[in-house]
Amino acid sequence: MRRGLLRLLVAAAMSNAVAVTPAAAVMRVVTTTTDIAALVAVVAGDIATVESIVPPASDPEAFETRPGDIDRVRRADLLVRVGLGYDYWLDALINRIGDKRFMRGGEAYLDASTGIPLLEIRGQSVVNEGGHAHGVANPHYWLDPDNAIIITAGIAEMLIRAQPAQRNRIVAQRARFLADLEARRQRWSQVLAPYAGAKLIAYHNSWPYFARRFRLDIIDFIEPRPGIAPSPAHLAQLIARGRKAGVRAIVHEPYEPEDASRLVALKLGVPLLHLAISVGSTAGTHDYLALFEHNIAALAKALGTPLP
Amino acid sequence: MTDALSLLLLPFAASVAFVLIHAYLGVHVLRRKIVFADLALAQLSALGATVAYANGYAPSSPAGFGYALLFTAIGAALLTLTRGLARFVSQEAFVGILYVVATAATILVVDRAPQGAEHVKRILLGSILTVSPAEVAKLVSLYAAIGVFHWFARAPLLAVSSATQPAGRSMLTVSGWDFLFFLSFGLVVASSVTIAGVLLVFSFLIVPAVIGSIFSARIEVVLAVAWSMGIAASAAGLAGSYAFDLTTGAAMVTAFALFLVLAGMAKAVVFIAPLQRRANLRVALLAVLALALVLAAASSLWLLVNPTADQPLAAMFEKASGLGPGHFLNAGDREIFDNAARDTVRFQGEVDRLNARERSARFQGAPLSDEEIRRIASYQQSFNEMARGERFVQDVLRGKARQREAWIVGLPVAAISLVGLGVLARRWRRARIVGANGTGRVTSGS
Numbered sequence: 001m002r003r004g005l006l007r008l009l010v011a012a013a014m015s016n017a018v019a020v021t022p023a024a025a026v027m028r029v030v031t032t033t034t035d036i037a038a039l040v041a042v043v044a045g046d047i048a049t050v051e052s053i054v055p056p057a058s059d060p061e062a063f064e065t066r067p068g069d070i071d072r073v074r075r076a077d078l079l080v081r082v083g084l085g086y087d088y089w090l091d092a093l094i095n096r097i098g099d100k101r102f103m104r105g106g107e108a109y110l111d112a113s114t115g116i117p118l119l120e121i122r123g124q125s126v127v128n129e130g131g132h133a134h135g136v137a138n139p140h141y142w143l144d145p146d147n148a149i150i151i152t153a154g155i156a157e158m159l160i161r162a163q164p165a166q167r168n169r170i171v172a173q174r175a176r177f178l179a180d181l182e183a184r185r186q187r188w189s190q191v192l193a194p195y196a197g198a199k200l201i202a203y204h205n206s207w208p209y210f211a212r213r214f215r216l217d218i219i220d221f222i223e224p225r226p227g228i229a230p231s232p233a234h235l236a237q238l239i240a241r242g243r244k245a246g247v248r249a250i251v252h253e254p255y256e257p258e259d260a261s262r263l264v265a266l267k268l269g270v271p272l273l274h275l276a277i278s279v280g281s282t283a284g285t286h287d288y289l290a291l292f293e294h295n296i297a298a299l300a301k302a303l304g305t306p307l308p
Numbered sequence: 309m310t311d312a313l314s315l316l317l318l319p320f321a322a323s324v325a326f327v328l329i330h331a332y333l334g335v336h337v338l339r340r341k342i343v344f345a346d347l348a349l350a351q352l353s354a355l356g357a358t359v360a361y362a363n364g365y366a367p368s369s370p371a372g373f374g375y376a377l378l379f380t381a382i383g384a385a386l387l388t389l390t391r392g393l394a395r396f397v398s399q400e401a402f403v404g405i406l407y408v409v410a411t412a413a414t415i416l417v418v419d420r421a422p423q424g425a426e427h428v429k430r431i432l433l434g435s436i437l438t439v440s441p442a443e444v445a446k447l448v449s450l451y452a453a454i455g456v457f458h459w460f461a462r463a464p465l466l467a468v469s470s471a472t473q474p475a476g477r478s479m480l481t482v483s484g485w486d487f488l489f490f491l492s493f494g495l496v497v498a499s500s501v502t503i504a505g506v507l508l509v510f511s512f513l514i515v516p517a518v519i520g521s522i523f524s525a526r527i528e529v530v531l532a533v534a535w536s537m538g539i540a541a542s543a544a545g546l547a548g549s550y551a552f553d554l555t556t557g558a559a560m561v562t563a564f565a566l567f568l569v570l571a572g573m574a575k576a577v578v579f580i581a582p583l584q585r586r587a588n589l590r591v592a593l594l595a596v597l598a599l600a601l602v603l604a605a606a607s608s609l610w611l612l613v614n615p616t617a618d619q620p621l622a623a624m625f626e627k628a629s630g631l632g633p634g635h636f637l638n639a640g641d642r643e644i645f646d647n648a649a650r651d652t653v654r655f656q657g658e659v660d661r662l663n664a665r666e667r668s669a670r671f672q673g674a675p676l677s678d679e680e681i682r683r684i685a686s687y688q689q690s691f692n693e694m695a696r697g698e699r700f701v702q703d704v705l706r707g708k709a710r711q712r713e714a715w716i717v718g719l720p721v722a723a724i725s726l727v728g729l730g731v732l733a734r735r736w737r738r739a740r741i742v743g744a745n746g747t748g749r750v751t752s753g754s
Contacts, residue, residue, distance in 0.1 A: 117678040117681035117682045117685065118681075118682075118685045119666060119681065119685075120663055120666075121659070121663075121685050121688035121689060121692065122659075122692075137685065196671060197671040197672065208670070211670050212669075212670040212675070212676075215671045215675070216670070217671040229433055229435060229437070229555045229556065229557065230437075230555070231550070231553045231554050231555050231556065231559075232312065232315050232316055232319075232437055232546070232549055232550045232556060233312070233549075233550050233551070233552075234553060235315055235437070236311040236312045236315055236550070239311050240311060257435060259435040259437075260435065260437070260438050262438070263437075263438045267311070
């Protein structure tokens with residue numbers, strides 16, 4: 001009887017010991033894009049290493065997986081994706097690995113779009129997710145800084161579930177990041193406040209969340225159907241519309257050919273503005289906050305300069 | 309309209325320059341029987357530009373051009389070897405290997421260079437629509453220089469292009485001329501591919517030369533026809549691209565193909581002896597008739613076998629004749645079908661209306677809260693689901709209508725077209741027997 005109790009106590013002490021020490025438990029988190037990786041990094045601090053499958057400055061929608069990616073995902077303790085079809089190639093990778101942890105609802109799988117207020121829900125999706133077909137929403141939701149609150153909440157929850165002992169640390173790290181983000185967010189909004197409703201033309205439809213947060217009016221797109229070069233009729237119409245609406249700048253994103261944007265900017269006599277669509281896609285966007293600092297500064301500069 | 313004109317003027321000027329030099333080189337390439345050499349050279353030059361890019365040089369910088377030129381020269385040297393290899397293996401096989409290896413190498417290099425994907429996209433599709441005045445000036449001066457070289461060296465260049473073993477020349481001189489030809493060819497293609505893209509450059513090169521060769525074997529006539537047809541096709545492609553709101557490169561390639569088909573038809577029915585012309589016209593008419601009958605028979609049989617499957621021709625017939633699925637349903641079903649069609653449009657309209665409302669709230673009036681955005685999104689999801697449901701109803705009823713249509717329309721059409729095909733086949737067999745007996749056969753006048 002006493003021996004039994006002792007054994008129980010020892011067992012309890014041991015399990016406690018295991019839980020208390022960080023147990024060499026540097027988690028391995030794998031994300032599909034650098035944006036999600038940057039957000040995981042600020043929440044996890046040094047309790048996890050983070051790696052993005054898509055390298056910085058390459059287009060996640062045109063990504064082709066490599067053999068190394070299978071290994072990378074297989075060894076991950078947590079897999080975080082953008083979702084909404086943006087990183088559709090991950091599905092094939094997960095199926096290939098066949099590990100239940102990475103399936104929908106698995107303990108090592110997080111779709112970061114969960115809970116985001118989605119914009120531009122489209123009808124008719126061919127993709128059938130779990131027997132229930134969803135409309136497809138615009139996937140560029142990380143470009144609204146307020147959505148980082150929701151994204152980091154999901155990340156923190158998954159990290160805490162995997163490492164309950166690190167709960168306080170994770171919560172504190174997230175709170176510190178959000179406080180910094182909120183302070184900057186107010187400054188960003190102030191900087192752009194004078195230009196509320198400013199008319200812009202963007203290359204692709206990548207900026208609805210950004211436009212909503214910072215009150216911009218993106219009237220049209222250079223390439224409305226991704227991958228199909230604009231027709232002359234479209235460009236002529238764009239120039240006429242842009243002139244009439246008083247467009248202030250052309251927003252060009254990395255990975256896309258610049259010719260058409262440059263032509264329209266030239267015809268309208270407005271600046272061609274390079275905005276970063278994701279962390280690391282241009283110089284000076286090494287983390288999530290820097291991404292916005294870069295974009296806000298570039299926008300403010302372009303909109304603040306009076307047109308000739 | 310002035311915007312349109314100013315947008316199309318420069319691409320047209322560039323196209324004229326492209327046609328003048330490419331159609332001429334196309335004649336050479338056709339004679340050498342290595343039509344894909346341009347792709348191989350263009351891809352090698354792209355590889356050079358990509359290597360430069362990976363090393364941190366802009367494609368338009370002197371270093372970028374230097375790399376492209378170096379790789380083009382290597383390509384020219386490799387293509388020069390194909391003449392020697394022609395005895396053992398088809399030259400096209402060698403050219404093909406060169407092309408795929410250069411393409412794969414480009415992809416591997418791009419993989420290491422950030423934002424290289426944009427570069428590869430440009431090489432494939434080009435962007436002739438946005439060509440700049442400076443680029444056109446550069447093209448014209450380069451092509452003029454190469455044109456002058458080809459004019460003074462026309463005799464040996466044409467000789468080595470036209471024969472596998474040119475008489476009275478040593479292998480070394482032949483190889484020298486080959487190399488010079490491929491080098492100048494590579495220079496032209498390397499400069500044009502970055503602007504017009506691989507697909508369009510191939511069309512500039514081959515299609516006008518082929519059209520010219522249809523009408524004559526004399527180089528002056530071939531060139532005159534090729535140049536005028538090439539310029540006309542470019543103008544038609546650009547105009548069509550504007551009028552029908554199409555992407556320019558693909559529209560121009562299609563226009564070139566259209567001109568080739570028209571030229572082939574013109575050759576068969578216009579530029580020919582009157583007797584032969586009548587025979588050709590009859591053959592063409594019969595061929596069109598036979599094709600129409602085969603299509604009608606296949607489509608109506610498909611409708612009989614599987615009425616609920618996709619019926620592209622039946623759908624076209626319904627649309628053209630106004631005999632929609634509604635006509636083959638009873639009154640009750642027809643009402644459900646019409647309502648479903650109406651509701652699909654209505655639900656889609658609701659989704660669009662909500663999108664427009666959300667969009668304008670981004671920058672006008674009070675911003676929508678996250679909760680309002682979520683509510684809009686969930687309404688949109690519901691409307692999408694409802695529209696999907698209505699589409700499903702339409703599909704089921706359309707299947708039901710087609711099952712009836714199969715008997716009312718499909719069966720008679722199948723019978724008529726099969727009988728028609730039988731008649732045609734008998735006529736054709738009789739005509740062949742007559743032809744074999746030697747009567748009614750007409751020899752070509754040319």
